[in-house]
Amino acid sequence: MRMVGLTGGIASGKSTVSRQLQAQGIPVIDADKVAQAVLRKNTWGWRRVVAVFGNGILQENGEVDRAKLGEIVFSDAAKRKQLNRAMEPCIMSGLFYEILKHWILGTSVVVLDVPLLFEAKIDWLTRPIIVVWVDDLTQETRLMARDNSSKEQARNRITSQLPLDVKRARADIVIDNSGSLEQTKVLVNELKKTITAPPSWKELLFSRFGVAAMVIGIISITAARLQ
Numbered sequence: 001m002r003m004v005g006l007t008g009g010i011a012s013g014k015s016t017v018s019r020q021l022q023a024q025g026i027p028v029i030d031a032d033k034v035a036q037a038v039l040r041k042n043t044w045g046w047r048r049v050v051a052v053f054g055n056g057i058l059q060e061n062g063e064v065d066r067a068k069l070g071e072i073v074f075s076d077a078a079k080r081k082q083l084n085r086a087m088e089p090c091i092m093s094g095l096f097y098e099i100l101k102h103w104i105l106g107t108s109v110v111v112l113d114v115p116l117l118f119e120a121k122i123d124w125l126t127r128p129i130i131v132v133w134v135d136d137l138t139q140e141t142r143l144m145a146r147d148n149s150s151k152e153q154a155r156n157r158i159t160s161q162l163p164l165d166v167k168r169a170r171a172d173i174v175i176d177n178s179g180s181l182e183q184t185k186v187l188v189n190e191l192k193k194t195i196t197a198p199p200s201w202k203e204l205l206f207s208r209f210g211v212a213a214m215v216i217g218i219i220s221i222t223a224a225r226l227q
């Protein structure tokens with residue numbers, strides 16, 4: 001199974017590209033959705049996060065107040081590190097579960113939409129790596145418009161990630177999403193051809209190795225948790 005990495009900066013257009021790929025029949029695993037699931041009330045992730053941040057981040061119904069937690073972690077690098085440390089094993093397990101489902105089903109190409117692919121150092125698992133890029137001003141403007149946020153809130157979120165130009169430099173393929181949606185669609189059509197081209201033997205071996213390494217990783221995390 002070919003595992004294609006899809007990443008970029010906040011509001012650079014990963015979900016937009018992901019939707020266009022899905023419309024062409026390419027399966028996508030969305031790490032943001034996995035992260036949301038592992039933060040639901042009474043889950044393993046919820047317990048770990050509440051243990052670190054306390055009940056003050058909860059709504060009356062016991063669910064995490066995402067806006068409140070976001071305000072805390074996107075304006076304080078140390079708190080963000082604590083959140084990442086608490087959630088990382090849960091997100092990794094969730095991603096692994098989704099990958100395993102596709103592997104068992106015999107999916108030939110799956111796209112992993114992971115905003116923090118480089119930051120979490122899991123880029124080695126995926127090939128090719130696609131970075132959805134936009135210029136800084138477009139990123140800020142789109143983020144503010146989408147989240148109805150202030151310039152300060154948008155800058156806090158943008159600077160909490162590896163700079164988008166650094167990600168672009170590490171990409172195998174760059175999708176420039178600074179133009180119109182129609183222009184991006186044309187680029188995504190070309191992208192589909194590239195990622196669905198028949199895999200080489202080297203690629204096949206790499207993917208099997210990646211999945212095997214993840215199995216070992218998850219077993220180690222689970223074993224450490226049970227101790």
Ligand SMILES: CC(C)(COP(=O)(O)OP(=O)(O)OC[C@H]1O[C@@H](n2cnc3c(N)ncnc32)[C@H](O)[C@@H]1O)[C@@H](O)C(=O)NCCC(=O)NCCS
Nearest residue numbers: 009010031032035066069070073084087114115116160161
């Ligand atoms: C802090 C939370 C609750 C804020 O929720 P909110 O609904 O406002 O944002 P949402 O989840 O939609 O994330 C929007 C974008 O923020 C960026 N982002 C999210 N978490 C982080 C982080 N820890 N560091 C840097 N950027 C992040 C990503 O680009 C993501 O696509 C949420 O982002 C979260 O649980 N983050 C930690 C989990 C995580 O690392 N997610 C990224 C998946 S790899």
Ligand SMILES: Nc1ncnc2c1ncn2[C@@H]1O[C@H](COP(=O)(O)OP(=O)(O)OP(=O)(O)O)[C@@H](O)[C@H]1O
Nearest residue numbers: 009010011012013014015016142146177179180181
């Ligand atoms: N080419 C485009 N032209 C105009 N608007 C766009 C374009 N691409 C994306 N957008 C808009 O920009 C915003 C951010 O896009 P999107 O949600 O796809 O980004 P993202 O990278 O998935 O964000 P996040 O990191 O928060 O998950 C959305 O409101 C989207 O509709």
